[in-house]
Amino acid sequence: MLEALRSHAWAYPALEAVHIVGIALLLGNLAALEMRVFGRAAVLPVAAMARLSLSIAFSGFALAAASGSLMFATQPAELLSNQAFLVKMGLLVAAGFNAGWFHLRGSLRKLDAMARVQMLLSTAIWLAVVFCGRWIAY
Numbered sequence: 533m534l535e536a537l538r539s540h541a542w543a544y545p546a547l548e549a550v551h552i553v554g555i556a557l558l559l560g561n562l563a564a565l566e567m568r569v570f571g572r573a574a575v576l577p578v579a580a581m582a583r584l585s586l587s588i589a590f591s592g593f594a595l596a597a598a599s600g601s602l603m604f605a606t607q608p609a610e611l612l613s614n615q616a617f618l619v620k621m622g623l624l625v626a627a628g629f630n631a632g633w634f635h636l637r638g639s640l641r642k643l644d645a646m647a648r649v650q651m652l653l654s655t656a657i658w659l660a661v662v663f664c665g666r667w668i669a670y
Contacts, residue, residue: 537606544606551599555665557592559658561585566651569643582640611668620664627657 537543565585568578604611611617630653634640639647 534602534605537602544603547599547602551596551603554592554594554596554599555662558589558596559592559655559662561589561592562651562654562658565589566655569640569647569651578640578643614668616664616667620661620668623657623661623664627654627661630654630657 537547562585565582567573568576568581568585573581630650634647634650634654637646639650
């Protein structure tokens with residue numbers, strides 16, 4: 533399978549497109565939930581919005597992680613020596629810790645100032661992940 537990704541002209545670009553779709557699903561739904569945490573669309577119940585947004589965001593993350601893992605497998609040595617890749621991986625860990633902290637403290641129930649800070653931090657981390665991803669290619 534990895535050889536097919538390396539040898540077919542369309543395979544790797546198609547995998548990159550799948551990766552971008554996963555990122556779009558993730559970030560788009562996190563942004564929608566963030567808007568709700570900040571009081572937008574207040575007619576929508578937070579719990580229902582979170583169930584929908586987070587399930588789609590998680591699906592996007594799974595898609596991005598699977599496609600990213602395949603891309604990594606095609607050139608691990610080059611990526612492990614790429615500073616932007618290493619920063620991106622560190623940011624992914626930070627995003628995971630932030631998400632865990634957000635849910636463990638019950639931020640969706642509280643919708644307090646800390647919940648808003650956590651959401652802003654999440655968005656900033658994910659945007660930094662996207663920027664690092666672009667720098668990997670160069």
